[in-house]
Amino acid sequence: MAAIIDRAAPSEAGAQPKSATLTSVIETSGLTKHFRVGGLFAPRFLHAADDIDLSIAQRQIVALVGESGSGKSTVARLLALIYRPTRGEVRFKGRPLSSLRARRDVLDYRGRVPMVFQDPYSSLNPVYRVSHGIMRALKLHRPDLRPGDRRAEAERVLESVGLTPPGRFLAKYPHELSGGQRQRIGFAQALASSPELILADEPVSMLDVSVRIGVLNLMAQLRAERGISILYITHDIASARYVADRLLVMYAGHVVESGPSEDVLAHPKHPYTQLLLSAVPDPRAPVSSMPSADVGEPPRVVDPGEGCRFRGRCPYAIELCSQVTPRLRELRPDHTAACHVATADQAG
Amino acid sequence: MISVKPLLEVEDLTVEYATDAGPVRAVDHVSLDLTPGEFVGIVGESGCGKSTLLFAIARLLSPSCDVVGGSVRLHGRDLLGMDEEALREIRWRDYSVVMQSAMNALNPVLTVGAQLEDTIAAHESMPARSAQERSASLLRLVGIDPLHLKSYPHQLSGGMRQRAMIAMALIFTPDLVIMDEPTSALDVVAQRSLMLEIKELQRQIGFAALFVTHDMSLVSHFSDRLAVMYAGQIVELGDTRELFRDPKHPYTSALMASFPSITGPKEVLQGIPGSPPDLLHPPAGCRFHPRCPLVEPRFRIEEPPLTTVGNTLVRCHRYGRDH
Numbered sequence: 001m002a003a004i005i006d007r008a009a010p011s012e013a014g015a016q017p018k019s020a021t022l023t024s025v026i027e028t029s030g031l032t033k034h035f036r037v038g039g040l041f042a043p044r045f046l047h048a049a050d051d052i053d054l055s056i057a058q059r060q061i062v063a064l065v066g067e068s069g070s071g072k073s074t075v076a077r078l079l080a081l082i083y084r085p086t087r088g089e090v091r092f093k094g095r096p097l098s099s100l101r102a103r104r105d106v107l108d109y110r111g112r113v114p115m116v117f118q119d120p121y122s123s124l125n126p127v128y129r130v131s132h133g134i135m136r137a138l139k140l141h142r143p144d145l146r147p148g149d150r151r152a153e154a155e156r157v158l159e160s161v162g163l164t165p166p167g168r169f170l171a172k173y174p175h176e177l178s179g180g181q182r183q184r185i186g187f188a189q190a191l192a193s194s195p196e197l198i199l200a201d202e203p204v205s206m207l208d209v210s211v212r213i214g215v216l217n218l219m220a221q222l223r224a225e226r227g228i229s230i231l232y233i234t235h236d237i238a239s240a241r242y243v244a245d246r247l248l249v250m251y252a253g254h255v256v257e258s259g260p261s262e263d264v265l266a267h268p269k270h271p272y273t274q275l276l277l278s279a280v281p282d283p284r285a286p287v288s289s290m291p292s293a294d295v296g297e298p299p300r301v302v303d304p305g306e307g308c309r310f311r312g313r314c315p316y317a318i319e320l321c322s323q324v325t326p327r328l329r330e331l332r333p334d335h336t337a338a339c340h341v342a343t344a345d346q347a348g
Numbered sequence: 349m350i351s352v353k354p355l356l357e358v359e360d361l362t363v364e365y366a367t368d369a370g371p372v373r374a375v376d377h378v379s380l381d382l383t384p385g386e387f388v389g390i391v392g393e394s395g396c397g398k399s400t401l402l403f404a405i406a407r408l409l410s411p412s413c414d415v416v417g418g419s420v421r422l423h424g425r426d427l428l429g430m431d432e433e434a435l436r437e438i439r440w441r442d443y444s445v446v447m448q449s450a451m452n453a454l455n456p457v458l459t460v461g462a463q464l465e466d467t468i469a470a471h472e473s474m475p476a477r478s479a480q481e482r483s484a485s486l487l488r489l490v491g492i493d494p495l496h497l498k499s500y501p502h503q504l505s506g507g508m509r510q511r512a513m514i515a516m517a518l519i520f521t522p523d524l525v526i527m528d529e530p531t532s533a534l535d536v537v538a539q540r541s542l543m544l545e546i547k548e549l550q551r552q553i554g555f556a557a558l559f560v561t562h563d564m565s566l567v568s569h570f571s572d573r574l575a576v577m578y579a580g581q582i583v584e585l586g587d588t589r590e591l592f593r594d595p596k597h598p599y600t601s602a603l604m605a606s607f608p609s610i611t612g613p614k615e616v617l618q619g620i621p622g623s624p625p626d627l628l629h630p631p632a633g634c635r636f637h638p639r640c641p642l643v644e645p646r647f648r649i650e651e652p653p654l655t656t657v658g659n660t661l662v663r664c665h666r667y668g669r670d671h
Binding site: 067068178179180181208209210211212213214216217235236237238239241242262265275276277278279280281282283284 | 394538563564568603604606607614619624
């Protein structure tokens with residue numbers, strides 16, 4: 001972990017200079033996924049993700065933040081080709097994913113954009129040694145490697161996720177590893193295919209508090225040392241701030257706010273982001289600050305209809321909010337929110 | 349604190365699990381008092397014994413698990429020696445338990461109302477109508493529309509289910525409510541609102557709360573005292589604000605430094621190296637020594653006692669008599 005201990009915080013270490021034009025690795029436009037629920041003759045549709053536009057640049061860590069059911073994992077699964085979108089498109093380095101037809105192209109894409117899952121206890125097959133998953137990824141996704149070189153590469157990959165000595169870890173079974181070590185194996189498997197973007201779906205939420213930071217630091221290190229982009233999906237906005245350059249806040253299938261992490265935290269524009277921030281327990285805050293009487297009920301996303309999905313909980317809701325779905329508007333430089341009521345800042 | 353007679357007295361409680369590889373000591377000589385109306389948080393990582401401690405106090409241990417030493421007294425009566433019949437008398441009335449997962453704790457095929465009335469009927473004979481009225485007022489108390497008496501658990505949100513569980517725990521206004529991570533399955537907004545609710549109910553009804561969580565920042569604004577557990581032992585016990593202001597055990601401070609903050613300057617955090625020990629083979633000496641930045645050779649051999657420092661109890665050699 002020593003590599004990233006320079007004075008800058010993880011989300012700055014290794015980040016691109018702000019002025020450089022950021023080349024996007026992946027871009028979505030109008031990405032939408034509806035699931036059919038209910039009876040055969042009265043189909044209803046659960047709007048898991050609606051009109052998602054996001055873009056992740058090279059060497060960028062983007063956090064997708066939201067509560068359970070907000071659609072953040074659906075977005076990750078759309079990007080991972082686990083789901084096909086109802087509408088909209090995903091472009092990987094300019095190429096639409098819908099054009100990936102050949103098995104080889106799909107395999108190649110999956111190697112470049114691997115996923116790390118939430119639960120390190122169920123995402124590793126208990127009957128195989130650690131080497132199995134990593135060697136398999138190397139065999140499938142690294143045709144450049146000769147079979148004889150795979151073992152050395154596997155050791156190198158384990159070393160770069162902080163599992164040393166790598167030879168010993170390759171021979172272990174998942175049950176011999178702690179949660180934090182398993183999650184590092186998850187990242188090692190992703191790294192084996194020499195990825196450009198890692199989709200990390202709540203990679204630390206099942207881990208103990210004391211080992212979470214290690215995995216977050218690992219993500220920062222992978223970005224800094226290998227230039228890998230990461231989509232970090234989380235419900236924990238504090239960890240998102242810790243590791244990500246940009247935040248996207250999702251609510252009920254919509255992106256409601258998006259911008260540079262520090263700006264979103266310092267100047268939250270959407271009432272939901274404000275509520276979310278006020279609810280984070282912060283022992284450093286004075287005891288007296290106890291706002292929020294909101295009961296935290298999730299919204300209706302089955303056939304939701306037009307209008308802002310947060311309006312039922314929003315203290316600022318006006319007539320317009322139930323009639324027109326707000327679009328993302330730029331309210332501060334590079335910082336957008338989907339709210340009819342929020343106002344732009346005049347300067348800076 | 350000294351003059352008030354304690355409501356709950358846990359003394360030297362030791363609990364062991366029987367495993368194929370031998371006994372695992374999940375709770376190791378834990379002593380803890382609760383005064384009436386007090387809110388005490390117990391924090392620690394998975395496997396530190398915090399839930400086992402709660403279950404042992406509530407007499408809910410699974411058969412593979414045994415109390416091998418110590419005592420638990422509620423209102424001065426020995427809980428551990430009580431037979432099932434006597435326990436039935438005091439469960440729900442003197443103390444109640446709120447479990448981590450309300451989805452698993454509530455019966456999925458009965459309405460919320462039926463489950464509340466069932467609990468009432470099991471402990472008090474009262475006309476059906478009054479039981480219904482009591483149930484309705486309980487739901488209102490925890491902020492749920494009494495309409496939901498007719499709802500099944502799956503029709504409620506996670507937050508509402510957890511509120512219904514709390515309503516059930518308060519049926520007979522017990523003096524002690526034992527809570528095992530009641531908010532951990534909830535989103536942060538729902539979690540916040542439930543914590544405020546619990547605190548408000550506590551103010552109204554006056555019960556004492558024993559609250560287990562892995563997230564110490566969650567209880568930072570809510571608990572009066574905090575016990576930090578590591579590898580089956582209490583390593584620090586003291587006033588919550590004092591503990592956050594001046595953590596004494598290296599584990600406590602390392603744990604606090606593991607939470608990224610949403611305010612203030614951004615710092616590189618290190619977490620705690622290594623992972624919690626395997627309790628089948630706990631480390632010799634201080635159990636935290638393999639992960640401790642302040643370790644000295646002696647700490648690897650000698651086990652530190654709990655030492656009083658001001659109002660805080662600490663299990664660390666650096667506060668020992670000869671240090």
